[in-house]
Amino acid sequence: MTLHAEIRVARGEFDLSLDLTVEPGEVVALLGPNGAGKTTALRAISGLLPLGDGRIALDEEVWDEPPRTFRTPDRRPIGVVFQDYLLFDHLNCLENVAFGLRARGVDKHAARAEATRWLDTVGLSSYARSRPRSLSGGQAQRVALVRALATSPSLLLLDEPLAALDASTTLHVRAELGQHLDRFPGHTLLVTHDPLDAMVLADRLVIVEHGRVVQEGRPTEIARRPRTDYVAQLVGLNLYRGRASGNTVSLSEGGTITLAEPASGPVHVAFPPTAVSLYPEAPSGSPRNTWPATVTGIEQHAHTVRVRLTATPAGPTTLLADITPAAVADLHLSPGQPLHASLKATEIHTYPV
Structure with missing residues (x-):
């Protein structure tokens, strides 16, 4: 199945118009400066922002096509890792990971068993009863990632997933995240302004400036043949x-x-x-x-x-x-x-x- 997104959104004087596709097992990075429209695109794909025009579909499963169709976020098979992770402070790590499963009707015991398995895959089983505030930045990022993956989403959305980490932690966590994405069979869309994150983690880059796609291709191609001043500065x-x-x-x-x-x-x-x-x-x-x-x-x-x-x-x-x-x-x-x-x-x- 292929994710097809034709995103047309107008917000005040800002106009976003971009088309993108994501194949199964592919990591696509949406890269651009602040205000380029990256987060708006992510919100539209996740269902947090309805399209003004266009179409978002996973093959023939239409998620948004004004004015006839609109699926709310809970009816889209997606997992999201936010920039600040947004873990629930009142829940321990185990319950954070189990939350999405419980919200989809999975039995409490089955959800906890699955959450335990996911925490074990990222080496955090000993932190199952810990609250998010006791975690390091890298640990919180891993909990947020497995919370998103536990529901077996078709699409994984990563919104600046390493931005909250300090420089000494980023290198290790970036490599670890890359290993998890390599194993993820679904579609992954990474939204970032960091060229290193995009170059290391993504199979394909889509560069957005002023609400429009200005260049796309494999990281090596983009690095070798930039087409705008912004892209040249990135590489x-x-x-x-x-x-x-x-x-x-x-x-x-x-x-x-x-x-x-x-x-x-x-x-x-x-x-x-x-x-x-x-x-x-x-x-x-x-x-x-x-x-x-x-x-x-x-x-x-x-x-x-x-x-x-x-x-x-x-x-x-x-x-x-x-x-x-x-x-x-x-x-x-x-x-x-x-x-x-x-x-x-x-x-x-x-x-x-």
Whole structure:
């Protein structure tokens, strides 16, 4: 069975219009900036927000199709893990996991037995009688996940499932969540603004900006060929648009870039910040892709330093360069400092607009 969602929702001045599908066993990440419409889409699929127009169906089982059909959330085979988990503080972990089963009419003893089995699968059987407030963030996330899975949902909705965790916990819990999703036979929709969560957990990404899908595909495809500035920032690439003629691209924003391999027509030009080198003076040999530039920002990124630059009209108007802390010291970098930026043509990637 395939989940088909044609979502049309208008809320004030915001208009959401997106189509998506999720196959059995597939994890699809809905990724976008705040205000893009991700949560609105999740609310519509879960039944918390009726469609203005469109259709949501699991194969031929229609959940929402105005004005004829609307299934309330309790009549949709879904499980939801919310950003803040929303565990019931007055219930212990066992009763939290059993809650959905009891709500669907399962006998109390059978529901508790099934809840015990699920807690055991995530290593929390010893916390069955504990209240949520005594759990760590990672433990609460696991209880919320098995509470959602215990009802054997056809669709699992994950709303920013790792956002409430601290950085030291996220890496382990992300890996653990990925293992559970690999075993889940149903459909999974992950809503997130975190590109790492999406890249690690999802089989396919759907990128949403301003209520519209701007790009979708496998994570490796998205990372290699971003199509908007937002996506380029997510995957850490410099991205420009222009028209190629032979080994030269005339950029839409002005300036040119020289390619190692010829191309033609409208193209995207992408390259990693590591392809950009910085020099206090123009490098010898005067390679074609070298431009005077000015430092506008300096940020620490793990073991490298990201330098933001503006270049002269001869090249890209803005550039990102990743260099080592030692290079920062050698160059005595500071905002406003003039430099020369050089780009390796062999690391430039072009693809059609």
